[in-house]
Amino acid sequence: MNALLQQFLQESREALESIGSTLLAMEREPGDHSRLGELFRLVHTLKGNSGLFDFPALTAVLHAAEDVMDAVRNDALGFSQPLADQLLDAADYVSAFLDAVESQGTPGADFQVPPRKLVEGLRSWLATPALEGANSGVALVSTQNSRLPVDLPSAVRDLLIDAINAERTAFLLDYQPAADCFFQGTDPLHQVRQLPDVLWRRIRPLEAWLPAAEIDAYACNLRFEILLLASEESLAEHFRYVADQATWWPITLASLQSVDESVDTASGSDLAGFEPLALDILSTQYQALSACSQEPWPSGQHVAIVTTLERVLASQDDVTAMAAFQDCREQSNRQNDAKPLLSWLSGAMEKAIADDTPSTGPVTTPVQGELGGRPIACQALALGVAPDQADTITPRRADETASQAPAKVLKVEQEKIDRLMNLIGEIVVAKNGLPYLAERAEEQYGQRELAREIKAQYAVVNRIAEDLQDAIMQVRMMPVSFILQRFPRLVRDITRKLDKKVNLILEGEDTEADKAMIEALADPLVHIVRNSLDHGLEAPAERLAAGKPETGTLRIRASQNADHVVISIEDDGRGIDPQKIKVKVAAKGLVEPAALEAMSDQELVNLVFLPGFSTAEQVSDLSGRGVGMDVVRSGIEKVGGHLRLASQVGQGTQLSLSLPLSMAVTQVMVIESGGQRFGIPMDQVMETVRLPDNAIHTIKHQPTAQLRGRTIPLKGLNQLLAVPLEQVRNEDDEYALMVLRSRSELVGLLIDDFYGSIDIILKPMVGILGELSGYSGTAVMGDGSILMILNPTELFA
Template identity: 30%
Template structure:
């Protein structure tokens, strides 16, 4: 992809999100001029950026949105709900166009055809009737064009910031870049100082210019200094000029650096190889001890290994920190969705988010949105009652959804709660029995918490009718699958009439993995330590046959028993007098896995399976042992399932 287009895509997504966030805030605080200015700046910058590419429909929609916001800023119109809806729709459409550019290098032609309707919606609510034919703010441009004459279509007034040179700006180069320049006037901003007080590092210039080029071409040149320039289309004298409030200081931007995530992943792989090499040095120490007089050499190797362990650990931690991003990146689309659903369903709902500044691995943050999307939809569609029903139950007409994040050591707890009608466990049990998922005896023995777990069964749904939001039996099972893939868990709790809370527990990062290396049929495999509850030894007589299956009793609980050799399709080992069993916690039950031997516990970086192993059932990844041997890491839950 072209580097300029790649940079545009990155900036566009950030600006769209910032604009929509501020629009939603303006719906609550319509008089917040700071928010309004921020939206205007974002839209104006986006519009200027599209001028760098052949994206005329995108430029047209953004221009209409900018016009609408400009009228509000000048006081010629009020920002009402219909305008917010129209501007938000235009920005979301623009966001999808950017997704097309990122995925295919071009915008879907069918999507481009929607530009006309979006522009019409923005113009339709603009309130032109209250607008004068030519605003006072535009008089300078109209006066300049009248004095100079000619075929100019764009008027420009550029006041470089006095410290612009320290920001890397070159005002003369920008002015010289204006295409089809028909007039240029250079003035001083402030009276010139004396020679002995003159500061050559401060700009004191003021430019006025006319151009016959399209306005988008001119705006593209000044897109990085929107707070220092006013640009006006002379062909549309009735519109407001671009008059931007000063932007916030760009010190934070100057200190930040965008890095391709693939480069960080490559660096992480190299750190993994360093850790593998470090692990192999332990064997050198053992070899040295066996040599005549090798004790001193072994001590030297141990000291060097200790230093290497410290440095590699610090390096790993530093690289891992570069992958940490705030959870806000997973949450930032939820307010839009709640707002749209509350209108669509007729259920006024307020979303409160706490703890979104907590950071987690980028992969976890990127994958978290979809599970949250399912949970929010379920809360809005099933959990929250209509306003009339809430008032009857002595609740406020507006419902409340709270998304809260808490860091607990190396894990995060993400809870999504609502104050809706709650879940009736009796209905879940009866539905499960009707669908043949559980027996009557099993239903009677289930606690409420275990009953709520039935909602995660694939295909299970208590919805009375199917809608485009829910009722198809797809949702909560997908949530559990997605969270489990990230190394986390999800649970539900509910109180009838009071609401429901879904709790997701996830690792902060999962690049470094603790593995238990086990042997079966002469082969070694890695089992994630997070799945292992305990290890036990059992004798053959302790095993009970249940039809074609086996089980054993562990502290008054029956645990299904499987052999890892059978799961992997390996040759069966001869029966032993005592069997080693890994007791694993898989989803919602414990399972015993028979192995031949436990070798060691290691901490390493595992990689996703590739090549022939990609897509192979039960393979979670690979890692390299200190000996150089490649170790397959098992996904035991997938093998058992």
């Protein structure tokens, strides 16, 4: 995929996220118009970007959305929930489109043709206001000058003047039939031929024609511009079925006058033989100079215009024109006035137009198609911007814009960060080799001094490695808002589907965690929220009956707790009824009845994590997607997190997820058992003790030990790993016992010996090894050996 497309995808996704959240924010506060501008800008940027690629379907949707947002921004259209729905649909389409492009490099077959329903749905918002605008007349009077074709044959102009003097009303009509109008039985040409008293007409393509082989004869690409004498009512009547496709402007004597005036001053050299684009640039300078002719000569803009003129004239190799221009420039400089230059430009352009224009019929300039259908060249003269109009533009104060530049942001591909991460991991591992080296220097070679130096050196390297690690962690940190921002939309859609009322409160969105953690959180969170909406929160009627407010509350709170990020999801719904759980579990035979009876309420509630459990009476299409809470829990645990569930019947449910801030570096305790070394994650190690042989008591075939008043079941690691060896005892006949926490229970693990704790980079096991349960991965040790990292929770299961 090329860099441009990649950039496009990335930028578009960012814009989509912002659009989504802005739309939802506006839905919450419909009166708040401050976001409209930003929303328009986002859609506008997206559309602009899409135009760089051959994505007609995407551009069509974005174009329609942009038009809608423009109307909303200009108060021509009110913002409403149905409109937000439509825009969100469009956002979904764009998102799917981007997915397709990302996976295949092209939009693929599904996205070749613009989604007609979606585009028409968006456009339908515009139909009515456009008609109102066209008919109001008032708003359009100000633009009438600009609409009049500049190249009207004088005969037509005379006819117009006569008619207006005879109190007939004249209009300039711009009719742009919809692309699919032929399929709706419309013949636009027939339509316009029925118009009365047409004085002048021009038919042009809306967009430049494709090569003959690619033309679709049945996609209308026509634009009709017509000058006619008619009443406004008859026009409205004539185009009543296609009101959004036709616009008209009244023509007054004044507007004709301004065309006349601009044509009379003719002098100076002609610019025959100039490239059309060069001519257009020159005529543009006329407009620009008119706009600033009142400013004291020479203003910054005057200078820029002179520079522009110089460069363009130089590129055209016309010595005469250059000389004439230089004369006038000198005059302007002497008189400190833009006028000499202005009249030279006006004269030169006028002659150029005359030379270029056939005496009969209207003209379009050859470059027009190239410049995106914008009529260019020569309009400047006829439309002559009056200097005072330049002043009517609202001045923007400098303090309107924020004065400080944003922090510079460098976007880096994930792969590069991952590589850096791996390299740092290797440094961490390599540095762990230094203490071994020091040991050998001392013990094998008796070099105590050298050993001390190596240790000192190790301390330095260690500090740098830690800083490095910390720095790369910072890079990988991202705010949880990255995943939380999808929830407003999700909650909104689901509650609407379920006819429930829920107020979603997000807190602590700025809390940061490692990118991998955040990503690992995404799916479990979605599932939990779905569950809560589906099973936890009641329908409004049920809530009212229970004496609760009609609208339920769902609160997602993120916070940082030491080296963990904690996400809690709380609702004030019906809670989980332990008795119902008991019945259900018993009915499904998931747990022995006797064991069930012995369980506390909290233990019963925790049974929802049992594989194959579902609390709802029926599996709904929302949460019942075949994923149970057991999957959610194992997903969280896989990345070293914990999950806690609490619930009060009738009051609500609280779930909290706790994840390490980063999963890149794990601290493990190294142990030995059966002649092999293993690592055990430190966060599961509660304590290590030496246990005398006689302190072990067997209760119901289960060896146990009393530790601080608690009875702890003991398991031998060799036995768990099916190693046919006794655990080794030390000289004092003591076992090495490690007390581990596994899903809020304490278990004693008998091993052969403990060593210290080290930092490791955990590599998940792949291939066949990945299916071994009981291990969470491997790590490379400083001496190059491989350390297997145990997963006690799985071992004890």
